[in-house]
Amino acid sequence: xxxxxxxxxxxxxCLISGVVSxxxxxxxxxxxxxxxxxxxxxxxxxxxxxxxxxxxxNDAGIWYNIPARCVKFVQNYMLxxxxxxxxxxxxxxxxxxxxxxxxxxxxxxxxxxDIDETLLSNLxxxxxxxxxxxxxxxxxxxxxxxxxxxxALPASLKLYNELQRLGFKLIxxxxxxxxxxxxxxxxxxxxxxxxxxxxxxxxxxxIGKTAEMYKSEKRKExxxxxxxxxxxxxxxxxxxxxxxxxxxxxxxxxxxxxYIP
Ligand SMILES: [Mg+2]
Numbered sequence: 001x002x003x004x005x006x007x008x009x010x011x012x013x014c015l016i017s018g019v020v021s022x023x024x025x026x027x028x029x030x031x032x033x034x035x036x037x038x039x040x041x042x043x044x045x046x047x048x049x050x051x052x053x054x055x056x057x058n059d060a061g062i063w064y065n066i067p068a069r070c071v072k073f074v075q076n077y078m079l080x081x082x083x084x085x086x087x088x089x090x091x092x093x094x095x096x097x098x099x100x101x102x103x104x105x106x107x108x109x110x111x112x113x114d115i116d117e118t119l120l121s122n123l124x125x126x127x128x129x130x131x132x133x134x135x136x137x138x139x140x141x142x143x144x145x146x147x148x149x150x151x152a153l154p155a156s157l158k159l160y161n162e163l164q165r166l167g168f169k170l171i172x173x174x175x176x177x178x179x180x181x182x183x184x185x186x187x188x189x190x191x192x193x194x195x196x197x198x199x200x201x202x203x204x205x206x207i208g209k210t211a212e213m214y215k216s217e218k219r220k221e222x223x224x225x226x227x228x229x230x231x232x233x234x235x236x237x238x239x240x241x242x243x244x245x246x247x248x249x250x251x252x253x254x255x256x257x258x259y260i261p
Contacts, residue, residue, distance in 0.1 A: 048073035052256050058238045063259050071133045074256050078123060078131055086254045087155035094159055094232060094251045101231050103167035110197070110228040111163050112219065112247060114235035115174040115184065117255045119160065120150035120191055132257025145180050148187035156234065156253070157192050169197040169228065173218055173240075175211050175260065177202045198222075211260050216243030 233247035
């Protein structure tokens, strides 16, 4: 090969190898990612775990139905160790924060608790109603509330008692209606809760308000009229925690069964 042809071959091979490596760089990772994503999406457990992440973080915003392929996943989550473990973690984080608060002793250092799926667990009801996958039926749920048989969520009961020991005043703020007051009080006491500062339920003037608006207004009243300093707020719905007059720290408990705006 003469030197001219050798140079031409060398230049051509450099160009070709550059094009090929660039193509590999551009195409291979994309193919690999999209291939993996497809594989992941075929796996219900991984898909449903990602779905759960998106609804718990509120990235998903308002959602209405558990994806059909995730109903079994939600059942396993709620009945298995993970729900209890996640709830324990939330309670532990809450207590770590609570321990940083200096209780003044004037009786105005407050912590707010939601009730359903926060202090009390309606799991016995949802177990026979598809773990939230069925359309919500107010009549049968109200009948369940009347029984006053909902057990405590163990992690929340422990936190509740610890907060009282630290000197917090506990305000219970629930979406349940006034007519359910006595059944709710009875259930709370049977489940081991006691000595709450206040139990606030939806009254006639709260009908038609979103949970977020109703709960924000009640927190504001407690701050402005009650003089409470709301340090912490525990709830399983973002509507328990967001809005205005928010607590210094809000703690979201897990609930992949339903969403209340
Ligand atoms: Mg709740």
